[in-house]
Amino acid sequence: MKSFLLAFALLALASSFASAFDPSPLQDFCVAVDDHLHGVFVNGKFCKDPKLAKAEDFFFSVKNPGNTNNPVGSNVTAVNVEQIPGLNTLGISAVRIDYAPYGQNPPHTHPRGTEILVVLEGTLLVGFVTSNPDNKLFTKVLNKGDVFVFPIGLIHFQFNIGKTNAVAVAGLSSQNPGVITIANAVFGSDPAINPDFLAKAFQLDVKVVRDLQAKFWMDGN
Template sequence: MAMKGVHFLVVFVFTLAFTFVSASDPSPLQDFCVALGDTKNDVLLLLHMIEVLFYAVFVNGELCKDPKLVVAEDFFFSGLNKPGNTSNPLGWMATIVNVMKIAGLNTLGVSMVRLDYAPNGGLIPPHIHPRASEILVVLEGTLYVGFVTSNPNNTLFTKVLNKGDVFVFPIGLIHFQLNVGNTPAIAIAAFDSQNFGIIPIANAIFGSDPPINPDVLTKAFQVDRNVVNYLQSKFQGNNI
């Protein structure tokens, strides 16, 4: 089959599938809905779309695998025992376990991450999770953590956490974690979303693509334009 013909069939079958079996229920409607996984190959995508038409539904953006094809590996991940590489300017690393890592998380509304912090200042800078609240437990080390409430108060809540301590960051609020100890720190965080997302504040503002007009940032932050130009040059292409 010519590639052009494959593309046409993909579009045709996708249209039919979306028309007849699309859904967006926030709660699972079955025991599980294991994500199909990689569908970049044109022929595989066509087969997946045909399967969707007859067997599957759209739920939270991921297609469901035929339950008869599900295996234990679809619910498994190995690696949270391995420390992340914190040799970067901010001194932190995340090992993420979300729906992209465990297909069986699809529609279950949970995910987690191992967080490693370098000694003496390893920092997860201010950021938000647009789709989830976060609960964090410290396994090793000492962390200074906090979050800021929304307007009009912008109240800062902070706490120093030690091994075994737990802290919660409400959904959508700016928060951060800083290693204030002289040894590496480790934490595990859990989220009430299969794909919680992250928006690092500084990177989003000064490193957007394309860049935000400097006039906007100069007035918003009440600083000299040269400061904005410097920060944009610093953050362009630099993701946390």
């Protein structure tokens, strides 16, 4: 009897953790709306009255290529709850990624979502690195029609190794997966991290760290 109660308690605890991480919606949809007077607050957003929802609440277009004229040669067009209010509480989002020849989506992580990427045009070298202590690199060259998965929270990247533009789309397992671009966060933080600390952490000369911190760090993709 004690074993049964213990097992039941552990199962209930596990279920509560699962629900806290990604709760199932209790309604067909919850269109996000900026209306704190008349909306109902659910999962970080106020919900529009379902009777007032319209098709446009569930629509966004990514048919136009993004501008890749930047230092990294790529552009990410996000399709999350900010672009599609109807995504609220549904636990998914997407991105379109455009790459100039030899452009890259620099090493970054999504703290709240696993990513599945599909190459539409071009050839990409992609990869991710496992957590400590192994830091094992999984990498592969992808061509048109190929699919690759980046597990939640792990550092990953894409690099256009072709001489022509490349395009990919990706789905993510969160309505707002977030993104942390590693170089931007470390060397472009506001205020700046102490350069002496970073020099020791990365085993670099402090002058190199200061030079990196002085660079213009574009908004992370």
